[in-house]
Amino acid sequence: MIKTSIACLAARTVRAALRMMGKGATTLPGKIALKIDPDIISRKAEGKNIITVTGTNGKTTTAHMISDMISSMGINVINNISGANLQTGVATTLVCEKGRGDDMYVLEVDEAAFAKIAESLGPKVCVVTNLFRDQLDRYGELTHTRDLIASGIAKTGAKVILNADDSLVASIGDGIEDRCVFFGMDKVSMKENNEKYPPRKGVIPASPDAVFCPVCKVRYEYRAHSFGHLGDFYCPSCGFKSPDSRFEVIYDLGTSPSNDDYEYKIRDSLSGTTVDMKQKVPGTHNLYNTCAAISAVTVFTEALKGREGDADLFRSSCASQDHVSAAFGRMEKIDIDGKKLCIFLVKNPIGLDRALTFIADSNDKASLMMLLSSNFADGKDVSWIWDVDFESKAEDLPSNIAVSGQRYADMKLRLEYAGAKVGRSGPNDKAIDILRELIDECPQGGCVYVLPTYTAMLSLRAGLVRELGLKEFWK
Amino acid sequence: MEKTKLVIGHFYPDLLNLYGDRGNVLALYRRAALRGIDVTIEQITIGTKLDADETDISFLGGGQDSEQNIMKDDLVHDKGQTVRDMIENGKVFLCICGGYQMLGKYYKEHTGETLECLGALDLYTEADKVRFINDTVYEFEKDDGSKATIVGFENHSGRTYLGEGIKPFMKVIKGHGNNGTDGWEGAVYKNTFCTYSHGSLLPKNPEITDMLIERAMKNRYGSDYVLPPLDDSGEQAAKKAALDYIKNGKEQMI
16 A cells, blocks of 8 residues: 555654764654545554553553563564553554564553454554543543443454452453453452451542442452452342452562562462562552563463473463563662662642552652652643542651652652652742752662652652763663 | 541542542641641542541542543532532532532533433523633731632633632633633632632632631631641742743743
């Protein structure tokens, strides 16, 4: 098709020009290509091996893990690692990234965009990480997001990797049981951990999601919880329950998953194999992301080789976790002369809850910097910070806390209402100076934790590139 | 002197919990507790009992449509008479967004379908296609007659109209208010205060937090009760920064 060729040429030219100007150019080339040829995604995706990752949280981390794991097996991986996950970003990746012909595409896809492009992409494997409230003014209700993802999946023949502990995600498996694979926390571990290590309690519980069975309108019961609404749930009315997972994380919170080299196990119940693991990207939530990535890689390699349930393929997926590193701004630890800087993007309540829990549990915390902005990409409404239970973690946060971003004063008040004391504070133009002071004060081996919203992260990152010579995020 | 107490009833926290509205409960808790008041927060939801006499301040936020559908029966029918009596008897209520709409007589959808509401307040809401989503600034007249600037955030497609005997809560300085036409925001009836404002509303607006606490304490301890003074410089600094952002802040191109 001549239209397709023109679209590709235009997109690549724009990308080359923008790159020369020092821009990431992760969406505009795709936008132009889609304008010239609206079918560009299906044309470029045809015949390719594609894994998609969607869900409200953990997309980038999981996609990054899958990419690193598959790369380590000697397969060339193409991905949209810069996080441009709308139609335009996916189109940019498909059009502009040059492959070898036998490449594997690992694409994180926004939930709403997924419904629109799943059919065109024709993925072999689709991963759904979880569904938590996420800028409701932009995305609408969670049940609606769930329906969007389910409608996208229905238009593919993909194997579907679903989080068994998330009632909204697990319900996507209804009617497609023959191509669903579930992952989650081992139900026995979850229960034992709940009993041995009861979670911190705040003044009032965090705002929960998906409390009621949407079919019966009856409150779900839980045999065990992991975090948020994730857990071993069941509906006492219709009997819908957390499915038995094929891939399960066996864990003990006696030591904290916030710390490096946390030890746990992953079991593949189909092949009856259990593998000892050391966590590469820390945090309890990353146990889910790791398990999702191992599930996807195992299922993909099984399909490739036509050997379902082969224990060796599961073992090699687990082993490939050794090659995983954190994605841009997702628990990425940067070494600065023996001090650590850890940037942790927060964009919705559960992400912030997980980040605060992580820092409260970590043994290297020296200081904390929170950046709250309200540009369109962050969400114009900053009310969401009040949905998060800061109160239960405040005592365990570092005593040296700073705030910045456009709405730094809102974040300062939020921290103060939880009983934390805030030291330095100031708008965006002060962010780099504040961060430099925190790094100066940080003891050797200590870590400065930085929790920015999306645009605050991009502007901070630009400052860090100048100051510290960090690489640009799209590289 | 015996320690004073205050009971906050947090209505349907598992269903009405959008846009950080739980921050209002945290603000009431904090500014009462810092004054030495013994504060209890009761979670009142489907199937739990509502003790009208022992609940000093009731808080209702907004929820997603599907979740409001789950709790509406419980509020309108099971707890309906008790809530209406509490409001008539001058109990203190703060209702935001969906909680505000549900106290009225009805909510009319785009489709023309009319949903029955609690009918505790003479007001009604009609859905419109255009949603009001923006930062807001209001003027609020305090009990002593002085004026306070209030800052918030609105996000609603309902247009609310007040009937006889229902006064507006605040004057709109920036934003759309109840219906985008009459320049007023929210509703007041006796000690019941309703508004569309998120933000959360109370943390950055301690004038309203303190008024609600004082009115509730007067209900419990008599009209002679005077709320002890409490520093609010942290809250005022946050309000000032928010007002400054609303006035001068720009979408940052990255």
